[in-house]
Amino acid sequence: MSKGVGVNLQDVWIRFGEFVAVREANVDIEGGAFFSFLGPSGCGKTTILRSVSGFLEPSQGKVLIGGNDMAGIGPNKRPTALIFQNLALFPLMKVWENIAFSLEVQGVGTAARRKRADELLEMIALTGQGDKLPSELSGGQKQRVAIARALCAEPDVLLLDEPLSALDLKLRQHMRTELREIQQRVGITFIYITHDQGEALTMSDHVAVMKAGVIDQIADGQTIYDDPSTAFVASFVGENNVFRGKVKSIDGDSALISTNRSGDLISRIPAGAKGKLAVGDDAMMFIRPEALNIAGTKTPANNHITALVLNEEFEGQTFNVFLEGDGGKEMKMSLVNQGKARQSAKGSSLTLEYAADQAVALPAGELASE
Amino acid sequence: MKSQNLVLRIFLGLYLAVFFGYLLGPLIIMGITAFNSPGFPRATPWECLTFEWFDVLANDKRIMNGLKNSLIVGSGTVVLSVALGLAGALMLTQIYPKLRATFYTVVIAPILIPGVVLGISTLVFWDRLNIMLGFSGDSFLHNGIFLTILGQSTFIASYCMLVFLARLQRYDTGLTEAALDLGATNVQAFRKILVPFLMPAIASAAVLAFLASFENYNTTTFTFGKYPTLTIELAQKVRYGINPSISALAFTIVVLTIFAAVVHEVSQRRKQLALANGAPISAVGGSFQLPGFLRGNPAAIVLLVLTVGAVATISFASTYSPEACKVDVREQKRELQKQQIEKIQQQRQQQKLDKALQGPNIFGPDKSKVAPAPGAAPQSPGKGAFGGVFAPGNLDKATPKPESKIESPGKGTFGNVFAPSNLGEPAPEAPK
Ligand SMILES: Nc1ncnc2c1ncn2[C@@H]1O[C@H](COP(=O)(O)OP(=O)(O)OP(=O)(O)O)[C@@H](O)[C@H]1O
Ligand SMILES: [Mg+2]
Numbered sequence: 106m107s108k109g110v111g112v113n114l115q116d117v118w119i120r121f122g123e124f125v126a127v128r129e130a131n132v133d134i135e136g137g138a139f140f141s142f143l144g145p146s147g148c149g150k151t152t153i154l155r156s157v158s159g160f161l162e163p164s165q166g167k168v169l170i171g172g173n174d175m176a177g178i179g180p181n182k183r184p185t186a187l188i189f190q191n192l193a194l195f196p197l198m199k200v201w202e203n204i205a206f207s208l209e210v211q212g213v214g215t216a217a218r219r220k221r222a223d224e225l226l227e228m229i230a231l232t233g234q235g236d237k238l239p240s241e242l243s244g245g246q247k248q249r250v251a252i253a254r255a256l257c258a259e260p261d262v263l264l265l266d267e268p269l270s271a272l273d274l275k276l277r278q279h280m281r282t283e284l285r286e287i288q289q290r291v292g293i294t295f296i297y298i299t300h301d302q303g304e305a306l307t308m309s310d311h312v313a314v315m316k317a318g319v320i321d322q323i324a325d326g327q328t329i330y331d332d333p334s335t336a337f338v339a340s341f342v343g344e345n346n347v348f349r350g351k352v353k354s355i356d357g358d359s360a361l362i363s364t365n366r367s368g369d370l371i372s373r374i375p376a377g378a379k380g381k382l383a384v385g386d387d388a389m390m391f392i393r394p395e396a397l398n399i400a401g402t403k404t405p406a407n408n409h410i411t412a413l414v415l416n417e418e419f420e421g422q423t424f425n426v427f428l429e430g431d432g433g434k435e436m437k438m439s440l441v442n443q444g445k446a447r448q449s450a451k452g453s454s455l456t457l458e459y460a461a462d463q464a465v466a467l468p469a470g471e472l473a474s475e
Numbered sequence: 476m477k478s479q480n481l482v483l484r485i486f487l488g489l490y491l492a493v494f495f496g497y498l499l500g501p502l503i504i505m506g507i508t509a510f511n512s513p514g515f516p517r518a519t520p521w522e523c524l525t526f527e528w529f530d531v532l533a534n535d536k537r538i539m540n541g542l543k544n545s546l547i548v549g550s551g552t553v554v555l556s557v558a559l560g561l562a563g564a565l566m567l568t569q570i571y572p573k574l575r576a577t578f579y580t581v582v583i584a585p586i587l588i589p590g591v592v593l594g595i596s597t598l599v600f601w602d603r604l605n606i607m608l609g610f611s612g613d614s615f616l617h618n619g620i621f622l623t624i625l626g627q628s629t630f631i632a633s634y635c636m637l638v639f640l641a642r643l644q645r646y647d648t649g650l651t652e653a654a655l656d657l658g659a660t661n662v663q664a665f666r667k668i669l670v671p672f673l674m675p676a677i678a679s680a681a682v683l684a685f686l687a688s689f690e691n692y693n694t695t696t697f698t699f700g701k702y703p704t705l706t707i708e709l710a711q712k713v714r715y716g717i718n719p720s721i722s723a724l725a726f727t728i729v730v731l732t733i734f735a736a737v738v739h740e741v742s743q744r745r746k747q748l749a750l751a752n753g754a755p756i757s758a759v760g761g762s763f764q765l766p767g768f769l770r771g772n773p774a775a776i777v778l779l780v781l782t783v784g785a786v787a788t789i790s791f792a793s794t795y796s797p798e799a800c801k802v803d804v805r806e807q808k809r810e811l812q813k814q815q816i817e818k819i820q821q822q823r824q825q826q827k828l829d830k831a832l833q834g835p836n837i838f839g840p841d842k843s844k845v846a847p848a849p850g851a852a853p854q855s856p857g858k859g860a861f862g863g864v865f866a867p868g869n870l871d872k873a874t875p876k877p878e879s880k881i882e883s884p885g886k887g888t889f890g891n892v893f894a895p896s897n898l899g900e901p902a903p904e905a906p907k
Contacts, residue, residue, distance in 0.1 A: 158656055180655045193653040197671050207657040209667070258657050 109136035109294045110171040110184065110261035112157060117166035119152050126152045128318045130166070134296060134311070139288050141297045141305040144315030145341070145473065150298045151190065153315075154264050157296065158187045170262060186260035188268045192251040194239040200250055201226065201235030207258035225253040228287075245276045252287065262294045269304065277301075281308055302342050306330065314338045316471070322377060332465065334377020339391040339465065341473035346397070346436045348390040349469065352382055360466040361407060362390045366432035371407045372464035387469035394425070394439040396463035400456040408464075410457045412436055414450045428455065502729055509722035512801060516719040523800035529727075532720040541708030544620065545689055548704055551624035552631055552688035553681045559628060560635025560680055561673070567636075568643045583637075585630035590693030597626035598697045619700025626698040631687045635680040642676035730785070737781060740774040 112134040119127040127149045134140045142150045155161050156168055159180035168175045175183060186207075195203050202209070204225050205218035213221075219235075226235050229249035239247055248268060255263055265284075269277045285308050288295045299305050305312045306326035313323045314337070322334045333339035340347060350364035355374070360382060363369050372390045374382060382388060400409055412428035419442075426438040438457060508516035512523035532538060563582050567575055585593060605616040615621050646669070654664035670677075692706045699707050709721060 160652060160656075180652070181658050181660060185656070187653070187656045189649050189653060191647070191649060193647060193649040195650060195653070195668060206654065206659075206667075210654075210657065210659040210663050254657070 109138075109292060111136040111138075111169075112140075112262055112294060112296065113167075113169040113172075114153070114157075115167040115169065117153070117156065117163045117168065119149070119156060119161065120164040126318055127156075127163075130320050132313060132320065132323060134294060136171075136294055137292050138310045139285065139295045139297065139308055141299060141309035141312045142315055143299055143302055143305040143312050143342070146300055148315045149318040150300075150315060151266055154187065154266055154296065154298055157262070158185045158264050159183045184261035185264055186255035186258045186262075187264040188251050188255050188266060190266040190268075190270070192247055192268070194247060194251060194254070196239055198238075199235065200231070200237050200239060200242065203239060203250060204235075204253045204257050206254060221257060222253075225257055228256075229253045244272050245280060248272065248280060249283075252284070256287075256291065260293065262296060263288075265295060265297045267298050267300070269299075270301070277304075284308065306342070314341060316341070316473075324377075332375035332377060333391070333467065334375065336389045336391075336467050336470035337473055339389075339467060344394055344437065345391040346394065347472065348392070348434075350388060350390065352384050352386045352388045352466070355382065355384060359461060360388070362388050362466055364390065366434045367410050367430050369407050370410070370464065371461045372466040373462045375465050375467070378465075378467050381468050382466060388466050389469050389472075390464055390466050392459050392464045394437040395423075396459045397436070397438040397457045398440070398459065400458035406458075408458055408461055410436070411454060412457060413454050414452060417449060417451055426450070428457075502725075505722050506726045506729065508719050509726040511719065512804070514718055516717065516722050522804045524795070525801075526795070528719040528723040531718065532723045532727075535720055537703075537708050537712070538705070538720070538724065541703055541705040544699075544702045545705040547620055548623045548627070548695075548702075549685045549688040551620065552627045553684045555624060555628040556631040556635045556684040556688075557677060557680050559632035560637075560684075561639050561677070563632065563636040564639030564643055567640060568646075569648065582633055584633075586633045588630070590630070590691065591697070593629050594626050594694035594697030597622055597629065597694070601625070617700065619698060619702035622698035622700060623695050623702070623704065626694045627688050627691050630694075631684045634683055634687060638676050638680040638683065639673065642673055646672060734778075734781060734785075737774060737778045741778050744774050 112132075114130045114132040117127060117130040118125065130153060132140075142153060144150055152161070156163050157170070157175075159175065159178060159182075162176065170184060180187075195206065198206070201219060201222035205213075205222040208218045208221060222235055223232070226232050229252065231246060231249060231253075234242070234246070239250065242250065251268065268284075269280050272280060281304060284295075284297075297305070297308065306329070309326060311323060311325055312329050314321045314329060316335075316337045322329060322338045324332075324334075329338060329342050333342065336347075339345050348362065348364040348367055348370060350362045350370075353361040353363040353369060355361075358374055359371060360374050361369055361371055370390060372392075397410075410430055412430040412434075414426055415429050416427040418425040418427070422442055424440045424442060426440060428436045428438060430436055436457075504518050505516070507518040509528055510524055510526070511517060511521060512525040512527070513520070563578075567578055567582075571578065601616045601622055605612075605614055608616075610616060650668050650672070651664045654668045655661070659667065690706060691704075692710065695704050695707060696710075703711070709724075712721065
C-alpha cells in the first residue's frame with residue numbers, strides 16, 4: 106500500500122456561539138489508513154469532518170493535511186473530497202456528468218471526461234448506466250456514484266459522512282466490504298463517520314469514539330471493544346452488563362469491586378484506565394454477555410453471580426438469556442448454540458461465572474443511553 | 476336524495492356558467508368586435524366579417540410605437556427584475572439567514588405600496604439626483620425608458636424574488652458545497668449547479684416580470700416621458716374615441732397568451748405521460764413526434780386544432796375581401812336612411828297639410844286626418860293643388876344627393892307616385 110497523506114487535528118475546538126460542538130480534539134491519522142469516527146447522533150462527527158474539508162474553520166487549533174496547515178484554505182483548494190451524509194448528487198446532471206464534475210470545472214474536454222467517467226463506472230460496477238439521472242438509480246447505486254464522483258477528483262483524503270446510513274441492512278453490509286476494497290485498491294486515506302459501531306469495527310484501522318464533542322478513545326477496533334478506556338466507550342460499543350460499585354482493592358492490573366447489588370467481583374483494569382482508579386473510588390464494572398457462562402460449581406467466589414432466568418431468546422448462533430440478579434439487577438448472557446441438547450432454564454436460579462480478565466473496571470462515568 | 480343531487484348539480488352548472496361567463500364574456504365580445512366592420516367596436520348589429528382592423532392596427536403609428544416601447548421596457552424590466560429578485564432571494568436564503576425577517580419586509584414592501592406612489596417617487600428621486608449631479612435636463616436620468624424600467628422594477632423585482640424564494644426553499648445547499656468540494660470555484664458552483672436548478676424559476680419570473688411590465692399603467696404614467704408604452708397609448712386613445720383596431724390588438728394578445736399556455740401545457744403533459752409510461756426522465760424532451768404524443772394528450776390536440784385554425788384564418792383573411800358585403804351593408808343603410816327620410820318628409824307633409832286644411836277647410840277634423848294619406852305621395856315632388864306650399868328649398872335640405880338622381884326618371888304624369896324608391900317601401904306608406 107502506498108503511503109498516503111496523513112491528517113492531524115491539533116487541539117481543535119469548534120464553537121457555535123456559546124455551544125461547544127468539538128472540544129480539544131487531538132487526532133493523528135496516518136496516510137493511507139481507514140480511520141473512523143464513531144459516536145451517537147449530534148456528538149460532533151460531521152462538524153469535525155467539515156473542519157477537515159474546509160467548510161468551517163476551527164475556532165481554535167489547527168488542521169493539518171499532509172503536514173500543511175489548512176488555515177485559510179477553502180474547500181475547493183484542499184486535497185479532500187467529501188461524500189455527504191445525503192450524498193448530494195447533482196440531480197440535473199447525468200450520472201457520468203456527476204462523476205466527471207471535478208474534471209469539468211478544471212476545463213477538461215467532453216470526450217476525456219466521458220472516458221474517465223466510464224472507467225470509474227466500470228470500477229463501481231455500473232457500466233452502461235452513465236446516461237441515467239441520479240433519480241433513476243437505486244440507493245446503493247447512488248452511493249457508488251457518490252464514491253466514484255469523489256474518487257474522480259483524485260483526492261488525497263476521502264471523507265465519508267455516514268454514507269451507508271440510508272441503506273438497508275443487506276446492502277449496507279455489501280457496501281462495507283466494497284468500500285474497504287476500494288480503499289485498499291486506491292490506497293488513499295479514508296476518514297469515515299458513522300454511528301454504527303459494526304461499521305466502524307469491521308472497516309477501520311483505527312476508531313475514534315466521540316461523546317458530546319469529546320473524543321474519548323482512539324484505538325483499533327479490538328482494543329476499543331476489549332479495553333475501553335471510559336464507561337461511555339464500554340457501554341456504547343457492543344453490549345455490556347454494567348455493575349456499579351466502589352473499588353475495594355487494587356492489585357496491579359486487577360481490581361476488586363464491591364458492587365452495589367451483586368457482591369464483590371474481581372475485574373481487570375484496562376490500559377486506558379490505569380492510574381485513574383484508586384481504592385474507595387466510584388467504579389463501574391463491565392462484563393459482556395458472551396463472557397458470562399453457567400458456573401460449574403455453586404461455591405460462591407468473586408467471579409460468580411447468582412441470578413434468576415427471566416426469559417430466553419433464540420437468535421440462531423446464540424441463545425440470549427435475560428436474568429435478574431439480586432435487588433432486581435438485570436443482566437444478559439449469550440450462550441453459543443450447541444444444538445438441541447440444551448434445556449430451557451426459564452424460571453430457575455443460576456450461578457454465573459466469568460473469566461477475571463474478561464471483566465473491565467473503569468472509573469464511574471456517563472453511559473451511552475442506548 | 477337523487478333529486479336533491481340533481482338540483483345541486485344544476486346549481487353548480489349554473490354557477491359555473493355564470494362564473495365563466497363573467498370571466499370570459501368580455502373577452503369573447505371584444506374578440507367579436509375585432510372582426511365586425513362598423514367603426515365603433517360593436518358586436519351586436521353584425522355587419523360584415525372583416526380583417527381590416529388588423530390592417531388599421533398595423534398601420535397605427537402610435538400603437539405600434541407604444542408596442543415597441545412596451546417591448547423595450549418589458550425586456551429591460553425582465554433583465555433588471557430577475558437579476559434583482561435573484562440577488563434578493565439568494566441574500567435571504569443563503570447569505571444572511573439571520574436578517575431574514577427584516578430583509579423580507581423591506582423587499583416585500585414595494586408590492587404593498589401603490590404603483591402611483593412608486594411612479595412619483597421614481598420620478599422625483601431621479602430628478603433630484605439629476606440635479607444634484609448637475610446633468611442637463613435631457614440626460615439619461617430623465618429618459619422615459621430608463622425611468623420606466625427602474626420604476627416598474629422596484630416592485631416587479633419583489634414578485635420575482637418571491638418566485639425564487641419558493642424554489643430556493645427546496646434547494647439543498649449541500650449541492651453547492653459538493654461542487655466546491657470537488658474543486659469548483661464559487662462562480663462555477665453558481666453557474667453549473669444553482670442556476671440550472673433555478674432555471675424553471677428564472678423562466679417563470681421572467682414571464683411574470685414581462686407581463687407585469689407590459690400591463691403596467693399606474694407607475695408608467697409618471698415615468699414614461701417621451702416614450703409612451705402601449706398601455707399609455709391605449710389610455711390616451713380611449714379618451715379621444717376608439718375603433719375596433721384596439722379590439723384587434725386585444726384579440727391578438729389573447730390568442731398569443733392562449734397559444735403559449737397550451738404549448739406549455741402540452742410539453743408538461745408530454746413529460747408526465749412519458750414518465751407514467753415508464754420512460755426514463757433523461758429520454759424525455761426528445762424530438763417532436765406527433766402521433767406518439769397525441770395519444771392521450773388532450774392539450775396537444777387542442778394545440779393542433781388551434782394551430783390549424785390560426786393558419787386557416789390567416790390564409791382565409793389574406794384572400795377574403797369584405798368589400799362585397801360592405802357594399803351590401805352600405806346599400807342597406809342607404810335604404811334605411813332613405814326610409815327614415817321618407818318618414819320625416821311624410822310627417823312634415825302631413826303637418827303642412829293639416830295646417831293647409833285647417834285654414835280654408837270648413838270640414839270637421841275627421842276628414843282632415845283621413846284625406847291626406849293617399850294623396851301624400853304624389854303631392855310631395857309634383858307641385859300639385861297646393862302650389863307653393865312646399866318650398867323646394869325645404870325638400871332639398873332633407874333629401875340626400877343620391878336620392879335626387881333616382882327622382883329624375885320618375886317624373887311622369889303623376890309626378891313621383893311611381894318612383895321606384897317609393898314602390899320599394901310600401902310598408903310605411905300604407906294607411907292604417
Ligand atoms: N451551524 C451550526 N450552528 C449551530 N450548531 C450547530 C451547527 N452545526 C452543528 N451544530 C451542533 O453541533 C452539534 C454536532 O453536530 P454534528 O452535525 O457534528 O453532529 P453529528 O455527530 O454529525 O450527528 P449525526 O450523527 O446526527 O449526523 C449538534 O449539537 C448540532 O446541533
Ligand atoms: Mg452528521
